[in-house]
Amino acid sequence: MDEWQLAELAGLKQSARGQVTQDASQKYGTQAIRLTVGEIDERAILAHEAWHPDHYDFGWDRVLKWKTRPAHARALDIALWHDDHLAGMCWASPQASKEKIMVLYLQRNPDSTLPTRSYVAPLCLSGVRYYALMLGLQWVVIRDPLPQARAAYERDGFRQIKGIGLAYKLAHGYASPTLEGFPNGE
Structure with missing residues (x-):
């Protein structure tokens, strides 16, 4: 992947994180003012370590290494902050x-x-x-969801699809009004 492609992906990732901020503002109003969305970095990893002892250790410290590998160039990482507290992280x-x-x-x-x-x-x-829409993909799939989280994913529109897994079909629409002009957007 050349530098131009990497820069384009970085822009798409930043746009996706910006969409999280916009969606938070639309859904949660003034509560969203205290949210910050960024990438997973050393600060996020250090904040995550304060969560321990946690029942689940997903090995978030590996993300910093993964982000430097060409095989993970298209991966999206999200760190969601509430004030100075790390609220959550996602790697897709x-x-x-x-x-x-x-x-x-x-x-x-x-x-x-x-x-x-x-x-x-x-x-x-x-x-x-x-x-995923910006990349022209068709599905968002949750790999190996924790049993207690499955219901939350299903409330968010995910369904068990034979041969795919717990998935959300992007052709079913996307609630954001800012998707005009993107592939598969409605």
Whole structure:
């Protein structure tokens, strides 16, 4: 992948993160003012380590290495912050697929006092959907969802599709009004 393609992907990723901010503002109004959406960086990894002991360790520290590898150039990483608290993170990658993007990791801060508790997954998935549309993909797939999270994904429009997994078909539409002109957008 040449430098121009990498720069184009960086712009698409930034646009997807911007979509998360816009969706948060539309859905959550003034509460969204305290949200910041960025990429997973060293600050996010350090903040995540403060979550421990957590029941699930997805190995987020590996993301920093993955981001430097050409094989992961098309992957999208999202760090969602509420004030100075890391609310959640997401890592999704089309890998070698031309049809789907796999949400490999999605985790919210286990601190139940954070006001972001119920909307980390919907906001991160909104960014993944938007990014997948810009890449011209057809599906967003949750790989190996935790059983207790499955219902939340299903409330967000994901269905078990034979041969694909727990998936969201992008042709079914996207709620954002800013998708005009993008492939598969409605």
